[in-house]
Amino acid sequence: MNATVIAIFVFIVGITLVITYFAAKRTNSASDFYTAGGGLTGWQNGLAIAGDYLSAASFLGIAGAIALFGFDGFLFSIGYLVAYLVVLFIVAEPLRNLGKYTLADMINARFNAKKVRGAAALSSITIVIFYMIAQLVGAGALIQLLFGIDYIWAVLLVGIMMTVYVLFGGMTATSWVQIIKAVLLMVGTVILSFLVLKNFNFNILEMFTQMKTATPHGEAFLSPGVRYTIPLDTISLMLALVLGTAGLPHILMRFFTVKDAKTARSSVMWATWIVGIFYVMTIFLGFGAAAFVGSDLITSTNPAGNMAAPLLAQALGGDVLMSFISAVAFATILAVVAGLVLTGASAFAHDIYGQIIKKGEASERQQMLAARYASLGVSAFSILLAIFAQSLNVAFLVSLAFCIAASANLPVIVYTIFWKRFNTTGAVSAIMTGLISALVLVSLSPSVMSPEAGAAIFVGDPLFPLTNPALLSVPLGFIGGWVGTMLSKEQDLKKYSEVNVRANTGGFRQL
Amino acid sequence: MTKVITGDKANDERIGEKVTHERLADGTPDFQKIENSEGFRELMRKKKSFLIPTTILFLGLYLLFNIVISYTDWLNASFIGDITWVWVFAFSLFAMTWILVTVYMKRAEKFDEMAKDTLKEFDYDEEENR
Numbered sequence: 262m263n264a265t266v267i268a269i270f271v272f273i274v275g276i277t278l279v280i281t282y283f284a285a286k287r288t289n290s291a292s293d294f295y296t297a298g299g300g301l302t303g304w305q306n307g308l309a310i311a312g313d314y315l316s317a318a319s320f321l322g323i324a325g326a327i328a329l330f331g332f333d334g335f336l337f338s339i340g341y342l343v344a345y346l347v348v349l350f351i352v353a354e355p356l357r358n359l360g361k362y363t364l365a366d367m368i369n370a371r372f373n374a375k376k377v378r379g380a381a382a383l384s385s386i387t388i389v390i391f392y393m394i395a396q397l398v399g400a401g402a403l404i405q406l407l408f409g410i411d412y413i414w415a416v417l418l419v420g421i422m423m424t425v426y427v428l429f430g431g432m433t434a435t436s437w438v439q440i441i442k443a444v445l446l447m448v449g450t451v452i453l454s455f456l457v458l459k460n461f462n463f464n465i466l467e468m469f470t471q472m473k474t475a476t477p478h479g480e481a482f483l484s485p486g487v488r489y490t491i492p493l494d495t496i497s498l499m500l501a502l503v504l505g506t507a508g509l510p511h512i513l514m515r516f517f518t519v520k521d522a523k524t525a526r527s528s529v530m531w532a533t534w535i536v537g538i539f540y541v542m543t544i545f546l547g548f549g550a551a552a553f554v555g556s557d558l559i560t561s562t563n564p565a566g567n568m569a570a571p572l573l574a575q576a577l578g579g580d581v582l583m584s585f586i587s588a589v590a591f592a593t594i595l596a597v598v599a600g601l602v603l604t605g606a607s608a609f610a611h612d613i614y615g616q617i618i619k620k621g622e623a624s625e626r627q628q629m630l631a632a633r634y635a636s637l638g639v640s641a642f643s644i645l646l647a648i649f650a651q652s653l654n655v656a657f658l659v660s661l662a663f664c665i666a667a668s669a670n671l672p673v674i675v676y677t678i679f680w681k682r683f684n685t686t687g688a689v690s691a692i693m694t695g696l697i698s699a700l701v702l703v704s705l706s707p708s709v710m711s712p713e714a715g716a717a718i719f720v721g722d723p724l725f726p727l728t729n730p731a732l733l734s735v736p737l738g739f740i741g742g743w744v745g746t747m748l749s750k751e752q753d754l755k756k757y758s759e760v761n762v763r764a765n766t767g768g769f770r771q772l
Numbered sequence: 773m774t775k776v777i778t779g780d781k782a783n784d785e786r787i788g789e790k791v792t793h794e795r796l797a798d799g800t801p802d803f804q805k806i807e808n809s810e811g812f813r814e815l816m817r818k819k820k821s822f823l824i825p826t827t828i829l830f831l832g833l834y835l836l837f838n839i840v841i842s843y844t845d846w847l848n849a850s851f852i853g854d855i856t857w858v859w860v861f862a863f864s865l866f867a868m869t870w871i872l873v874t875v876y877m878k879r880a881e882k883f884d885e886m887a888k889d890t891l892k893e894f895d896y897d898e899e900e901n902r
Contacts, residue, residue, distance in 0.1 A: 332858060336841075339865050343834050346872055350823050354880075469854040484848045485841040485858060492842035499838045503831070526880055533873045537866050758803040765815065766887035769801060 266408070266584040273445070273588050277426065277595065280437045284430030291615075291628035294431035295362040295607050296517040303524050305440060307531020310515050312439030313600045314341075314506075314532070315446060315539060317399050317567075317593050318659050323540070324573075325566025327547020328559055331472070331482035333489050334547055338540035340502030345536065347507040347671075349529040354522035355678045355764035356513055364513050364670065365612045368677050371760045374685045375617050380692040382612035384669040385510040387696060388662050389605040390643065392511070393598060395658035397647035399567070400594040402655075406568060407587045412651055420644035423598040427606065427636045432518060435599045442589075442596035443535060449589040453570065454542040456577040457549030468548060475552040482551075494727050498660060501731030505663030508670030511604040522767045549573050565656075602639050610635035657708050660729050664703070668695035668734035672742050678764055680746075681757050687746030694741020695734060702730035801894070811890035815883060822879050826872055833868065837861055 288294055301309065316322075319341070326334030360367035365381035397416055404415035426434045461468040469483060476482045489495040506512060516525045550559060550569035553576045562568040571590065575583040610631035615623045623631065673691040676683040703709060705724040711717035727733070763769050806812055840846060840861075847858035 332862075335862070339834070339837070339862055342869055343830060343865055346827075346830050346869055349873060349876060350827055466853045466855065473854055483854065483856060483859075484845070486845075489842075492839075495842045496835070496838050500835075503834055523880075523884060526877065530873050530877055533869060537870060541863075541866065755804060758807040759800075762803045762806045762812065765819065766812070766891055767884075768887070768891045 265581055266587060269584050269588040270408075270591065273592050274422070276441065277422075277434075277438050277592070280441070281426050281430035281434040284434035284437065287433055288429070288431040290625055291362075291611070291632060293433065294629060294632050295514075295603070295611065297432040297436050299518060299520055301436060301518045301524075301528075303519070303527030304531050305436070306515060306519050306524070306528035308443040308535065309436045309439040309518070310512065310528060310532035311535040311539070312441075312443035312446075312593075312596045313511055313515060314536060315443070315593065316396055316597045316659075317403060317590055318395065318655060319539075319543075320446060320450075320593055321403065321567045321570055321590055322399075322565070322656065323543045324546040324550060325559065325563075325569035326488070327543060328550035328554070328569040329556055329566045330488040331476065331478060331547075331551075332485050333487045335540075335544055336485070336489065336495075336499070337502060338543060340499045341506065342533070342537050342540055344503045344506035345529060345533045347504060348512070349526065349533075351678070352507045352513065352674055353516055353525045353529050354767075356674075357516045357519065357522045357525040358764050358767045358770065359760065360517060362514070362517055362611045363607050364510055364674075365608070365616075368673060368688060369616075370763070371677050371683075371756060372685050372688055374688075377685055377688045377692075378612050378616055380689045380696075381670075381673070382608040382617075384665065384692050384696045385608040385612075386605060387700075388508075388510055388665050388670075389601050389608070389639075390646070391658050391665065392509075392662040393601045393605070393639075393643040394646050394650050394653065395655045395662065396594060396598050396601065397643060398650055398653055398658070399655040400598070401647060401651065402563075403567060403590060403594070406563060407571065407590070413648055416644060416647050419594055419598060420640060420647075422595050423602050424637065424640040426595070426599045427602045427640070428633055431632070432603060435596075435603050436515075436518060438592075438599055439596040442592040445589045445592055447535065447539065449574075449586050450539060450542045450546065452582065453549070453574060453577070453586070454545040457545045457553070457573070460549070460553060460577065471552060472548055475548075476556055493732065494729070497727045497732035498729040500735065501660060501664040501667050501729050504667035504671050504731070504735060506666070508666030508674065509662070510608070510666075510670070511600045513670075514600075514604050514607065546570055546573060549577070553577060602636055602643075605639035605643075606632055606635035609639065654708075657728075661699075661703055661708075664729050664731045664734060665696060665699045667731055668699040668738040669693075670695070671735070672738040675739075676742050676746075677760070681754065682746060682752055683742070683757075684746050684749055684751045684753070686749035686751065687742045690745025691738055691742025694745075695738025698737040698741075699730060699734040702727075702734055706730060806890065806894050809890060809893065811886065811893055815886040815890060818886065819883055822876070826876075830868060830872060834865060837865060 292298055356367050359370040364385055365378045368381050369378050400419045401412045401416040405412050426438055472482055473480050478487055481487055519525050550573040554572045559566050559569045571583055571586050574586040614631045615628055669692050672695055673688055702725050706728055707723040708728045709717050710719045710721045710723040712722055714720050847861055848856050851857050851860045
C-alpha cells in the first residue's frame with residue numbers, strides 16, 4: 262500500500278461522507294429515508310441502478326473470469342443485461358404505480374393481507390442476506406488483497422461505512438454513493454479499455470487473433486465450453502440470471518425513488534445503456550489481462566481471478582492507475598452493500614414492524630426510528646455472518662440470490678399484475694414454493710454436496726444434479742402460485758379491476 | 773359535485789371541490805367501469821400486442837442462444853477472421869436489448885397518452901392528485 266492508494270482512497274471515502282452529511286439533513290421522514298423523497302430524475306436513477314447492480318463481482322469477477330476462461334467468462338453478462346428487458350416490460354411500471362417502499366407494498370396493493378406481506382418480506386430478506394454475504398465476503402477478500410489488512414478488519418471497514426451511509430443518509434446518501442460509483446466505474450473501465458485497445462493497435466480482429474495464442478486454452482479460449490461443460494447446468498444458471506434481476510429487492514426498491522412510471526421507464530433505459538456498455542468493455546479488460554498480465558500471475562494472486570483488473574491497471578498504467586482502479590473497486594463494494602442494507606431494513610422496519618405489527622399506524626417518528634434500528638440490525642447481522650462465511654464461494658451465493666429472486670418473487674409479481682383469478686392463498690404459496698424449492702434444491706445440489714472432500718460444504722453424492730436449480734424452481738414457483746389459487750375459492754374481481762387500472766394508467770396513486 | 777376521497781386528509785382538503793370523480797356509493801372510484809371502458813381496453817390491446825410478442829422474441833432468442841452454445845458447436849465457425857459467430861450472436865443479444873428498450877420508450881409515450889385520455893374521461897386529473 263503506497264501513498265497514492267491512500268490518497269485516492271481517502272478522497273473517495275471523504276466525498277461519500279460529505280454526501281452523507283448533506284443527505285442526512287434532508288432525511289426527515291420515512292419517505293425520505295426509503296425513497297429519497299421520490300424525487301430522482303431518470304438519468305440519476307439509471308446511474309444509481311447501474312451502481313446498485315454492477316457489484317464487485319461484475320467488475321472484478323467478470324473481468325477475471327474472461328481473462329481465465331475467455332468466452333465462458335463473458336457468458337453471464339449476456340444474462341445480466343437481457344434481464345433488463347424483463348424489468349422494463351413486466352415489472353418497473355406496475356411496481357412504481359402500485360408500490361410505496363417495498364415489493365410487499367406492491368403485492369399488498371392487491372391483497373392487503375398480513376400473511377402475503379410476511380411471505381414477501383421473508384423472501385426479500387433471504388435474498389438480501391445471501392447477496393449481502395456474497396458482497397461482504399468478496400469485499401473482505403478484495404480489500405485484504407488491495408490494502409494488505411486482515412479479512413476481519415476489511416469486512417468491518419466496509420461494514421461500518423455502509424452502516425454510516427444508510428443510518429444517517431438513508432436512500433439519498435445511498436443513491437448518490439451509487440451514482441458516483443457508477444461514474445467512477447465507467448471512467449476507470451473506459452481508461453483501461455482504451456489502454457488495452459491501444460496495445461492491440463485499435464484492431465479488434467488482431468485482438469481476437471492474438472487471443473488465440475495468448476492463453477493456455479489456445480483457440481478454445483474464444484469459444485464456449487472452457488468453463489461450463491454441462492449443458493443443462495448452464496441453461497439453468499442463465500435462466501436464473503435473466504429472470505432473477507426482475508425479482509431482486511434492492512433493484513426493485515430503486516423504482517420507488519422516482520416520481521412516476523415514465524421516469525421509472527427512463528431510468529431502466531439509462532441503466533441498460535450503462536450496464537451494457539460496461540459489459541462490452543469487460544471483454545477488453547479480460548482479454549487485456551490475459552494477454553498483458555498472463556493467467557499465471559492472475560491465478561497466483563487470487564485463484565478466482567478477482568485481481569485481473571487491478572493487475573491489468575498496474576501493467577498498463579502503473580501504480581497510479583492501479584490505485585485508482587482499486588479505489589473504484591472499493592467504492593463499488595460500498596455502493597452495493599449500502600443498497601442492500603437499506604432494502605433489508607425496509608423489509609424489517611416497514612413491512613414487518615410498520616405494516617404487520619403496527620398495522621400501518623406507526624407515527625413518522627416511530628417509522629424513522631424503526632428504519633434506523635433495522636439498518637443497524639441488518640448491518641451487524643450481515644457483518645457477523647460474513648466474518649464466519651469467509652470460505653464460502655461468492656459466485657455461488659450471488660447466483661443463489663438470483664435463483665431465489667426468480668423463483669420466489671417473479672411468479673408472484675407476474676400473477677399479481679396479470680392474473681385476474683389470483684388470490685391471497687396463491688400469493689403466499691407462490692412465494693413460499695419458490696423460496697423453499699430454491700433453498701432445498703440448492704442444499705441438495707453439487708454446490709453444497711460433493712463427493713470430493715473440500716470441494717463443497719458437505720461430502721457426499723449430490724441428490725440434485727444442477728448447481729443452480731432455477732430450471733426447476735422457477736416453474737415450481739409458478740405452479741405453486743397456480744395450485745394455491747385454485748385450492749381456494751376466494752377471488753376479488755373488483756380489486757383486480759382496481760389494480761389493473763392503477764398498474765396500467767398510473768392513476769389513483771393516493772388510494 | 774362529489775366529494776373526493778383519496779384516503780389522504782390533507783390532500784382531500786386541498787383538492788376539495790375542484791375535482792369530481794365518478795364514485796361508487798362507498799366513495800371509491802368505479803374501477804370496473806374504467807376497466808371496461810373503450811379507452812382502457814384499447815390501451816390494454818395495444819400494450820399486449822407489443823409486449824407479448826416482444827417478450828416471447830427476446831426470451832426465445834436468449835434461450836435459443838444458450839441451448840445452441842451448450843449442445844452444439846455450430847456457432848464456432850468463423851464470421852470474420854478469428855471472430856466466430858458466437859460473439860456475433862452474443863453481441864446481437866446486446867443490440868437486441870438496446871433496440872427493444874428504445875422502441876419501447878417510443879411506444880410507451882403513446883401508451884401514456886392513451887392512459888391519460890382514459891383517466892380524463894373519468895374525470896381524474898393526474899396533476900391534481902399527485
